[in-house]
Amino acid sequence: MTVLSFILISLLYFWCSSTALSFGIGYYTLYRPIISGMLAGLILKDIILGMLAGSIVNILYINFVSTGGSFKGDQCLTAIIAAMATILFKLNPIEGAAFAYPFGYVGIFIWKYRLNINSIFVKKYNERYKNNLNPSISVYNGLLPQILLYFMSTLVIIVSLGIMLLLKDLMLMYHEILKNCLFLVGVCLINISIISVLYNFKNLKIIILFFAILFITLLTDISSYLVMIILFLIISYLSFNDFCYIEKHKKKDFIILNKRDLVYSWFIWMNFSHSCYNYERLQGFAFAHSMKNIINKLYKDNETRKRNINKYTEFFNTEPNIGTPIHGFIISLEEERYIGKDTVDISYIKKGMMGIAAGLGDSFTQVVLAPLFMSIALIFCIDRKFIGIIFPVSLLIAAILYISYSGWMSGYYNGREAMIKRINKIKNNKIKKYFPLIFSGILGVLIGKLIIQNYFLLKQDLINVGIVTIIAFLYTFIRLKSNVKS
Amino acid sequence: MKNIILTRIDDRLLHGQVMVSWIPLLEINEVIIIDDEYAADEFMSNLIVESSPVNLTVKVLSVKDSAEYILSGSNDSRVLLISRSVESINNLLEMKVPIHKINVGGLGYLEGRKKYYNFIHMSDNEFKLLKEIAGKGISVEVQMLPKDKVTTLK
Incomplete structure (x- = not known):
């Protein structure tokens, strides 16, 4: 070396x-x-x-x-x-x-x-x-x-x-x-x-399914591409409604921040959400970091800027992609506060929502989405069809970015409703519901391929x-x- | 009397660690969130209830209501009590709710709080109160996740 x-x-x-x-x-x-x-x-x-x-x-x-x-x-x-x-x-x-x-x-x-x-x-x-x-x-x-x-x-x-x-x-x-x-x-x-x-x-049925698929794979050495196509069809059938869903933003009667500011703030959050992760504030500093450009745009006075950014360094922890409606919502509240509208206690809203988004989010992105797509990538890899991993990995990336970006924007435009909608979407998501079945099937193929190779x-x-x-x-x-x- | 499996103090309430680790492990099917502020806030309590999975019953109750609810008739669910504050749990104990074990899972930093363990920050008052609770013969355990080491407060 x-x-x-x-x-x-x-x-x-x-x-x-x-x-x-x-x-x-x-x-x-x-x-x-x-x-x-x-x-x-x-x-x-x-x-x-x-x-x-x-x-x-x-x-x-x-x-x-x-x-x-x-x-x-x-x-x-x-x-x-x-x-x-x-x-x-x-x-x-x-x-x-x-x-x-x-x-x-x-x-x-x-x-x-x-x-x-x-x-x-x-x-x-x-x-x-x-x-x-x-x-x-x-x-x-x-x-x-x-x-x-x-x-x-x-x-x-x-x-x-x-x-x-x-x-x-x-x-x-x-x-x-x-x-x-x-x-x-x-x-x-x-x-x-x-x-x-x-x-x-x-669940016994799931275990039986695993072994059934394992034996089918061993007997037929089914093509990985075929497996992927079947799985993608199942996934898109189950989440058809979620894919077609385009959030209709409420028009605001005042706008100081433009889309560029929102995107930039999102960009900072995506890059640095776990940069200074620590036991004292968890993602608190990252939240303040993502608010920096917003605060700087709203307030011109250095003293006010400093105070407002510091306000956001308090303890914060959520799932960084599912939880983005919080950020969008908080940005819009900060904007309203600047205009002089009497808004609610920002810190209270933030803290109340973060736990909810984390509980729901972790049990979706980390528990369902990531294993699902990564295990499809694994099948390709174990089967030595290396080019194939591009498909599931890029789909996972697209899904994460979509979830994160749409939440951010819809939080800004739709406020509280964005979070409620998101919660209902994820809660009733059919991929999540049938995940154990799909996943044990994938594992069956995976182990089958591993044994064959x-x-x-x-x-x-x-x-x-x-x-x-x-x-x-x-x-x-x-x-x-x-x-x-x- | 409801069957209380775990009582947790955590200011993130029903967040990832609880959802992904504790609830499946202990086979919890009912969660009572004890919080006066959220119980009075219709939007927040709705949000919390809405966000819970289909097979989990979640209630957001004030300290008083939760004491009444826990002490009223039994059902066959396995209950997790979860609260943001040491004080609420103490009030619950004063209302004669039989809690034998308290899990301290996460208290974030706030002005006036200082660090006691990894991710456990308390004000002097909160720590004193927790010590008092431990003094009553209730086992107070600091443990973030089931696999973590347990530190028992004495």
Whole structure:
């Protein structure tokens, strides 16, 4: 590995895990193991192995959800390490993923540390504000946390590379034995991941559907493109009403802000919503950052600007795409306040709505949309039809951007009603309703493809694979049962 | 008497962590949001009720009404009580609502509050009140998500 590729890898980890500076869709693309694995593979000049390793890691994190800054493991770091291990140690992607799996837990520490350390910027900002030093919210929300994160990411990559270097001799010396062990661990992890997803649906029909589709896939080796077309037809049938829905904006009798201001504010939010994420204010600074251009346009006096921006730094947390009607609404309230209309308590509205949007939003974008489209991308990847992942990934991007942008605008023009409409739309969304069925079907195809592609490996080791599967099944079952009891 | 499974203090109320983690894990099917301010605000309480999933009953009640509701006849639902403030929970206890365990899941920073744990900020009064509650033999646990480590307040 050259110095250049090291620098690129650390830049990659920084960019992917930051979820900032990627227009709000980084979390749904760059941060996902397929994509980060692919990019790591690109750097190490073996894009296909990188992608395959990433896709196995993605299966391990198939039901990844992060709420309010907490998650099980860092899938992005795992994917990058998996890609590196697979390429540098000449492993099979399943073995590479198993090798990288423990690194995911290193990622949690980084994330928690980051949420703590970002509070420093909050403190510094407050100090400067109190001393009338006019701190810039873009510096404290955008620039400084990102620079710090870059150094932290580089450090993580250095440590990870160090560990890999230490293990290198061992890997070369006992290559065959370790390969076999890692392969079985990988199979076990895949099993655990899939079994816990199916178990959590708590529905026998869904499990039967999974196995039925798995066997059909094994027997027919159905084309991935056909699977995608069928799924897209189902999805568009179920969400037909949502697609056709164009929000009819109420005309306002006064407008100072133009569309450009709104779009710019949205652009800042999308890029920096989690830039200075911290335990004290969560997305508070990001909210203030996104209000900066609005406040600057409305008020000309520096003192007033400063005070108003500071007002928005208070604690805030929501799902960044579903929750955008809040932003639009707050912008329109701020505008009304400027005109002198007696408006309601902005802070109260903001706080009341954010929890609702987060509860509903996380259970839609993260729990339904992301796994749905990413698992279709996974089918292509596992089936080695790499070009195919473009379709589901670009559809996911389009969906996220549409949800986010339409909410923002409709919040500005329609106020409270925008939120109510959005809630009803998502609540009655049919994709969400039938998600367990669709998803278990996709998993059936996915596992079928995985078995077909790795058949020659599985065949050599059939008894061990069987034992590992049973162990994984028992382990998951016991763990999930005991979870419910406690 | 309703079957109270969990009592949570969290100023984001029914947000992602609760929806995605706690409710499925504990198989909750009824949520009571105890909040005088929201209960009196028709728009907010409607919004909260509207936004809840179809298979979850959500009620937004004032402290007094929720005490009455909890103590009135039983049904077979598994109930989650959730409130933004320590004070409301304390008032609920004073109205003889039998709560044995309180989960402190998230209190954001506000002017006058200081940090006690990750994402738990309290004013001196709130902390004192919580200590008093813990002193009454009620287990007060700081825990954001089910998988997180539990810190018991003594």
